[in-house]
Amino acid sequence: MELKKTTRRTFLRNMAVSAAAISITPVPASACMTIDTIKGNVPMKKRDVKHVLVLWYSQTGNTERMGRLISKTLEKRGITVTASEMREFDLSHFPDVDLIIAGSPVFYYDTPDYAKKWIDAMPDLKGTPVAAYVTYGGPEGNQHNAACSILRHLSDRGGVPVGLKWFMNMSTFPLAWSEEKVHHKTWMSRDLPNENTYKDARAYASFLVSQVEQGKDSVFSKKLTLREMSIFFGPEWWTKKIVKNHSIDKDKCIQCGTCVDKCPAHAIDIDQFKIDRKSCVLCFGCINNCPVQAVTMTYNGEKVSGYPEFMKQKKLKIIEPEELQG
Ligand SMILES: Cc1cc2nc3c(=O)[nH]c(=O)nc-3n(C[C@H](O)[C@H](O)[C@H](O)COP(=O)(O)O)c2cc1C
Incomplete structure (x- = not known):
């Protein structure tokens, strides 16, 4: 009985650890099949970028930091910015803006459900240009697909995709630290955001403005990857079993x-x-x-x-x- 118990526990632990390990195993994008193509379904509302809405869902501040930095970069260019955590934003007073930038962390290889549901509750975006970003914690973390998820929900609301970006941050997944402590494993990154990350965020903000000003929308595709497939097995469910x-x-x-x-x-x-x-x-x-x-x-x-x-x-x-x- 004891053996059975230990074996089961070990199995569950290994499942969760493998799931986390998958997140740092590089998979060449070219080797992957497209599972979703995201593009605007209506003409893009193109005009000078005067007012931008920057929204983020952030649990420990990484995604918020990048959202605030993007906002500051836009403000420096004389653009009015409404910047907010999704949970604090009143959806019933949705401003008429020229660009919406939405960000979230990658949780269990995807954008958290909360952020998706929140976007689904937005009013019709009527061709407003939209862009996504994610912050993530491993050298690879299904970040492209997670950012695609945000764009998918924004384009379903009538947004027209113009950009997508991911920013590497320290992982805030506490079991990674425990693994490090107990098994001396260092496979989960401890990289903190640094000046290079910030440079990328500033450049992304400027890139998005030029995309809108030139009326350039883009097509993004979600790829079938190992990590994407592992979402199907409910990594959070496995993790819940071992905590x-x-x-x-x-x-x-x-x-x-x-x-x-x-x-x-x-x-x-x-x-x-x-x-x-x-x-x-x-x-x-x-x-x-x-x-x-x-x-x-x-x-x-x-x-x-x-x-x-x-x-x-x-x-x-x-x-x-x-x-x-x-
Ligand atoms: C529950 C949980 C799941 C996570 N899953 C992933 C993942 O699948 N891939 C990844 O690269 N990072 C993962 N991370 C790391 C976060 O994406 C990363 O630390 C992010 O920057 C946190 O953003 P925040 O501070 O705005 O909440 C996870 C973190 C947590 C807490």
Whole structure:
């Protein structure tokens, strides 16, 4: 019985670890089959770029940082920018803009469902040029396809795609750090965003403006890759099986509500110090944002560290782009 239990646990662990490993195994794009072609379905609303809407879904700040940097770059060119986290944006007051740029992290090889649903709730975009970006944490992480997912949802709302980009960031997937600690594996990147990442973001902002000004829309294709196929097996479901004791420590919790705000699944009842594991999507937004380390969980019998704690332990510090300093 004990053997069976251990074997099952090992199997589940290996599944999750393999899934994560897949995310860093390069697959040549040319070897892949197109599974979705994304293009505008209506003529592009072409005009001078005077007002841009920049939206992001961000759990630990990487995607927000790139969104803010893109916004600052556009503002420097004299463009009016409305920039916001999706969760804080009032969809009922949707501005008439000349370009929409939407970003999200890559979670489990795709754009998180929350971001997709949010885009689906947008009003008809009537040919507005749209662009996507993702931030991701491994040398390869299905980032092209994840960004395509954002564009797919934007074009379904009537947007006309003009660009797509991904920015490498440190992985905020806490099990990667635990694997590193327990098995001394370093296959998950610890790369922090740096000046090169910021240069790319500034260049992307300018590129998008010129695309719109020239009326150049683009066609993007989602490829069938190993990582794309692994989405079918529900990597978050596997991961949920191997994470244990996901709970809130009553003695440490200050009931600030940060975890509640971050949880896209409304799985946290802070008054009762309870997490509904059934509805939880294991995005780690709670543990990665708790200011007092009151959210706990174990993996492989080890306590999992959240993002701020890990950064502190490893003395890692992100140097912000100069536009966002101060
Ligand atoms: C639950 C979860 C799943 C993730 N899955 C992937 C992945 O499949 N591929 C990848 O490259 N990075 C993955 N990452 C890393 C994030 O995409 C990356 O750290 C991102 O920059 C986080 O953005 P944020 O700070 O805006 O939330 C994952 C992180 C988390 C927390």
